[in-house]
Every structure is written in C-alpha cells, then in structure tokens.
Amino acid sequence: MKMMKNSLALATLTGAAALAGGVATADTGTVNATIDVITPVAIRAARALNFGKLTIPSDQDVTWTMVPTSPSLATLSSNGSDSVDVDTGDHEAGRFDVQAEAGQTISLTVSVVDFSAPGLSLTIDENTQMLPSGGSFDMASPLPFPSFEMPIAIGGELTVTTGATAGLNGGGDAATVTVTAAY
Amino acid sequence: MKRKLLAVAGGALLAASLPNYAGVPGPSVSGNVDLEFGTVAADNDASGQLTIAAADGSKSESGTVYAFGGLTGVQAEYLVTGLTVGDTYLIQLPSSLDLVGGNSGHKITVDNLQSQPSTSFIATSDKATILVGGTASLAANQAGDTYSAPLSITVTPQTTN
Numbered sequence: 001m002k003m004m005k006n007s008l009a010l011a012t013l014t015g016a017a018a019l020a021g022g023v024a025t026a027d028t029g030t031v032n033a034t035i036d037v038i039t040p041v042a043i044r045a046a047r048a049l050n051f052g053k054l055t056i057p058s059d060q061d062v063t064w065t066m067v068p069t070s071p072s073l074a075t076l077s078s079n080g081s082d083s084v085d086v087d088t089g090d091h092e093a094g095r096f097d098v099q100a101e102a103g104q105t106i107s108l109t110v111s112v113v114d115f116s117a118p119g120l121s122l123t124i125d126e127n128t129q130m131l132p133s134g135g136s137f138d139m140a141s142p143l144p145f146p147s148f149e150m151p152i153a154i155g156g157e158l159t160v161t162t163g164a165t166a167g168l169n170g171g172g173d174a175a176t177v178t179v180t181a182a183y
Numbered sequence: 184m185k186r187k188l189l190a191v192a193g194g195a196l197l198a199a200s201l202p203n204y205a206g207v208p209g210p211s212v213s214g215n216v217d218l219e220f221g222t223v224a225a226d227n228d229a230s231g232q233l234t235i236a237a238a239d240g241s242k243s244e245s246g247t248v249y250a251f252g253g254l255t256g257v258q259a260e261y262l263v264t265g266l267t268v269g270d271t272y273l274i275q276l277p278s279s280l281d282l283v284g285g286n287s288g289h290k291i292t293v294d295n296l297q298s299q300p301s302t303s304f305i306a307t308s309d310k311a312t313i314l315v316g317g318t319a320s321l322a323a324n325q326a327g328d329t330y331s332a333p334l335s336i337t338v339t340p341q342t343t344n
Contacts, residue, residue, distance in 0.1 A: 025209025026339035029261045033282060033293055033334040035220035035319050038251070039327035040227065107222060107251045135252060180249040182224040182327075 038107060038182040041100040046151070049094030049177055051076070051158050061162055066155030068093040068131045074155050093131075094154040096179045100139050102148050104183040107136045110154060113176045119161040122175050129155040152179060209265060210272060210338045216260035218293075218315060218334055222251040225325035237299040237316035248321050258299075259315040263338050266306035271341040273303045274313060277334070282319070284328030291330045293317045298336065313338070 051064060068074040074093035100106055110124045126135045131153040140148055154177065220233050221242065231248025235241075235256040242256040266272065279294035295318040304311060315336060 026337050027210050027212045027263075028335050028337045029212030029214045029263075030333045030335040031214035031217045031259045031261070032331050033218040033220075033259065033280065033317070034329065034331040035233070035282060035291060036222045036329050037284075037291070037321065037325050037327050038222055038224050040224045040249075107224075109249055109251045111249075180224060180251075182249070182251070 040180060040182045041098060041104075041106065043096050043098045043152075043179060043181045045095075046097050047092060047095035049154055049156060049175075050090075050092040051156075052090030052092075054158075054160075056160050057162075059162065061159065063157055063159040065129075065157050066091060066093060067129055068153035068155045071095060071131065071151035071153050074153070094156075094177060096152040096154070096181075098139075098150045098152055098181045100148070100150070100181070100183060102139055104139045105136060106139055106150070106181050106183050108132075108152065108179060108181055109135070110177065110179045112156075113178060121159045122156055122177075123159075124154055124156040124177065129157065152181070154179065209340060210263050211265045212261055212263050212313075212336065212338050214259070214335075215262050215312075216257060218259035218317065219257040220319050221256050223319075223321065224249040224251070225321040225323060227324050230321060230323050232318050232320050234295070234318040235316040237297045237314045240314075240316070256316075259334055261313045261315070261336055262310065263313060264310045266309050266311060267340075268306050268308060271303055271305050272311075273339045273341055274298050274300065275337040275339065276315065280332050280334060282330035282332045284326060284330045287326045287328045289326045289328065289330075291319050291321060291325065293319045293332075293334075296334075303341065 051066065054064060056062065062078055064076060064078045066074050066076045074091065076091045098106060108126065108130065110126055110130060112122050112124060124130065127133055137150070139150060218235065220235060223233055225231065226247040229247035231244060231246035233248055233250060234243045234245070235258050237258050240256050240258040242250055244250055263272070276296045276298055279292055279296070282291045282293060284290070297316055299314040313336060315334065
C-alpha cells in the first residue's frame with residue numbers, strides 16, 4: 001500500500017513539470033513535387049536568322065521586330081522614327097527542321113546564347129516570333145509516311161541602345177540561337 | 184484500502200483542475216500548391232539543373248537542360264494557421280528528396296530546398312504562407328517520364344522556457 005501512494009505522487013509531479021515548460025506542438029504539411037521530362041527529337045539548323053543591314057540612329061534606342069509569316073518569309077518593322085531605315089529586302093527568318101514521328105505533339109523552346117555585343121539585345125518570343133507558334137505543335141500525319149519533317153521559322157526582337165555602334169559595322173554581330181524540340 | 188482510494192481521488196481532482204497541456208494551441212500546416220518544375224528535356228550527353236526560386240517561382244537553368252514553356256515555374260505553397268502573434272516558429276525542410284518516374288522508376292534528386300521565409304518567422308497574424316523552391320538535377324539522357332514525390336515541411340513553435 002505504501003508503494004502505491006509514492007507512485008501516484010510521482011505521476012502528479014511529472015505532469016505539473018511538463019506544463020510549466022510548455023509543449024511545442026508541431027505540424028506537417030505536404031504537397032507534391034513534379035517534373036515532366038520529355039524526349040528530344042532530331043532537329044537541324046537549316047537557315048540563319050538574319051536581320052540584314054540596319055541603319056542605327058545616333059540619338060535614340062530602336063527595336064526591330066521580325067515576325068515569320070511562313071517557313072521562308074518574315075516581316076520586319078521598327079519602333080523608331082522616320083529617321084530609322086528598315087531594309088525590308090535583306091532579312092531572313094531563321095529556320096530549323098524537326099524530324100519526328102507523325103502524330104506526335106512536339107514542344108519547342110528557343111534560347112539566345114553568346115550574344116554579348118554591348119548595347120545589343122536579342123529576344124525571341126515563342127508565341128509571336130516562332131512558327132508554329134505557341135511553343136508546341138502537332139506533327140502532321142501525311143500518310144502513308146511514318147515520319148515527317150516540319151520546318152520551324154523564327155524571328156525575334158533586336159534592340160539597339162543609343163550609341164551602340166561599335167562592332168556593328170564591318171561584318172556585323174553574331175548570336176547563337178538554339179531551338180530544342182521534344183515530345 | 185481506504186487510504187488508497189483517497190490518494191487516487193486526490194490525483195484525479197488535481198488533474199482536472201489543470202489546463203489541458205496536451206491541447207496547447209499549435210500551428211496547423213496544409214499544402215496548397217505543388218512544386219512544379221514544368222516540362223524539361225535533358226541533353227543526350229550532359230547533365231543539367233533546373234531551379235525554382237522560393238520567393239517568386241522564377242526558373243533558372245544551369246549545365247545543359249532545356250526548359251519548355253518559359254522560365255516561370257511554380258513554387259510550393261503551404262498555409263499555416265493557428266499562429267500566435269509575436270511567437271516565433273521554426274520551419275523544417277528535408278535536405279533532399281527523390282522524385283520517382285511513374286513509368287520508368289528512375290529518379291531525379293531535388294535538393295537545395297529553400298523556403299520563404301527561410302528557417303523561422305515571427306507571426307504577424309494568425310496565419311502565414313510559406314513558399315518552397317529547390318533544384319532538380321537531371322542526368323544526361325534522363326528518361327522521359329513524369330517524376331514526382333511528396334514534399335513535406337514541418338512548422339514548430341519555438342519554446343521559450
């Protein structure tokens with residue numbers, strides 16, 4: 001009987017000590033982490049993206065925008081004033097050829113690398129300056145052929161800041177444009 | 184026997200008069216938004232990494248990897264409720280996790296997991312949002328598949344005793 005009383009007293013004391021120290025109640029929340037890996041398909045560069053010869057104003061920034069309208073044609077416009085000439089006869093959209101099985105949905109991504117000329121920037125919008133647009137397309141099914149080659153045309157937006165003339169004459173500046181296709 | 188009954192009754196009365204310490208209000212964490220790296224292709228010959236920033240969900244690439252659909256990802260989002268204003272709470276993240284391909288069974292490791300706020304925060308209201316980003320590492324010729332894994336965080340009140 002005496003042992004029982006001691007045990008009860010000890011239990012009560014333990015409970016009071018825990019209360020004085022506080023109880024840290026943790027909780028855990030969970031979401032999913034996901035990544036979709038798709039498989040590259042064959043693609044080859046077929047024609048360089050060429051903005052042609054452009055007249056650069058000395059007193060204003062200017063942006064030229066090239067929009068491909070077909071695999072071989074593109075329009076070129078600028079946001080500059082009348083003093084900015086646009087040589088509409090000397091530009092070409094870039095072209096890549098994608099080879100993949102018919103019926104596949106092909107995703108496209110484009111990036112501009114190695115373009116570090118001072119005062120110049122080149123961007124390519126996958127939605128408005130690439131054909132097919134929107135970043136993906138369904139590979140046609142020209143039966144009975146099991147595979148098909150799809151031309152991809154790219155334009156871009158070339159911006160020149162005021163006074164950025166160094167390196168533009170005598171051969172121009174070159175950028176590397178990479179297009180990746182996968183399904 | 185009479186003494187024993189008195190002792191038990193006394194203990195029961197004491198317990199009933201104390202606050203329910205097991206029920207001290209704590210935070211409740213619920214996962215709201217999945218961490219999504221989006222669609223990506225690995226290079227045939229080289230590895231690459233894709234990082235989603237916790238703060239704004241921006242996506243960046245390193246090594247050789249090709250992100251599709253632009254450079255915006257989705258960072259994980261958790262909602263924490265039941266906070267006490269002015270209290271400090273600790274955030275615990277896993278050091279890494281392996282995403283597993285649903286078809287291939289192959290893995291992609293996600294590490295460098297970071298949260299916004301980072302490791303702790305002081306509650307300014309009874310709820311808070313925690314954002315989490317990380318870096319996924321793709322091997323060369325990583326198999327095409329949808330890779331996923333649960334990502335859990337734990338929020339703990341910082342004790343002040």
